[in-house]
Amino acid sequence: MNIQTTEDGYHYHVMRRALDEIDAGGNLTLDELAARMDMSPAHFQRLFSAWVGVSPKRYQQYLTLGHAKALLAERFTTLETSLATGLSGSGRLHDLFLRWEAMSPGDFAKGGGGLTIYWGWFESPFGPALVMGTKRGICGIGFAAETTAEATMEDLTARWPKADYVEDPMMLRPWVLTAFGAGEGALERAPLFLIGAPFQIKVWEALLAIPSGHVTTYSEIAGAIGHPKAVRAVGTAVGRNPISWLIPCHRALRKSGALGGYHWGLPVKRALLAWESAREDTRADA
Template identity: 50%
Template structure:
């Protein structure tokens, strides 16, 4: 659950990305980050569930294209039950509520939000929620002060109070092991335009281990040709991981953008692929 070594993992992933065509050895990658091969292998497998060698295959464009082909009908199938159906992450159900038009215009006036910083498998995060649901989950890129300022800019009329005990319970549920049962849905409280809400709700329909293109997402919500607008809405997703904006790729299998860094997007996708396509090393 708590992975303080994520920065070492990210450093290794960046090295693997930069040298993917060379298929670097375990010893080479370990030396790059200053670890012994044994220590690095143990650390990496603890985090990813597979060896660095196996993980490397999940970083290739070829693998991304295979995932896209395998996921071609995923949105069509998901949308047969409608956008109002529950999103699903492992055995984790997600229910969605949007703020009222008045709350949207007033930037959340009279809403009381509690927040906290926590470690996750993908680095430190900031989670904020109200009694109605989680309204923000971001990875800390430029320090905690900057993260708080960004939260305040989105919810500038809301009352913020730190409560790591309450947010910790939510973080534990979000990043729980896949076989851990969840008793009730995780509630999300979203603040966005009607178009953004439609895109974010569509993202909830993409299962773990599947990916779609920006174009396919645009078609699925009834706006074919609006890839750029969809991309902008995806990039403004306020709730990382739970609303899986990391599962959208370019048509050519390219990674595309990610609000919290390309390396982190690759790490999340590859770890999900490892969870779903686990092959003994």
């Protein structure tokens, strides 16, 4: 597996180990966490600051299981309002300069037949990421930190079984850099090409309206797309979102504040929410 590396990818692996230690050992001091990472406290502190911009002690608060409930109480987004005011107002389209278009239902029914999909492995802030795209934009992002590279590849290719797959990370690299916050300028774009059934695309469009650092519920999504009783179907569509991170399915929680499921592993979902929350708080404090 040839992975395009980034420093943030290395940081994620350190943070993933730290998350395991926090789960196992409760509230740990900087010295205790650094020792378990086989690092000096100063080096470990620098990694934290470079990755998320807050202290290890504060970051532990974001990694706790109770953080999701706090988000639901404090940063709940009413999707009907967000959708009514337009996606470009506050969601991912604004935050990451995204633009998107969807495959027609007829073409989707062909299972990717006649479509060329380019793919490559990249290090992301959340571990190894398999990115796929057509000439029109990114169509898939899967994370392998909690699974395996083989399982991630099999998962994404099975969604469009009749497509032709070509390894070409350099073709995707400019979009990937923009997607993970390393684009070279404000004019960079990370175009998305949504390949899904019409109902799925409606759900994914609603997810795009959730601002960074905020969350919503599956029932809220169902109401926003005009199908308030279709909560289970919405949950299935959220789980089938092929473009992780950019279409932020990790921001969908259960009404109880529980994380719910996550296709690429709950530790990744927790890291995504923690990273976004800490970044948003850092911006607010600036």
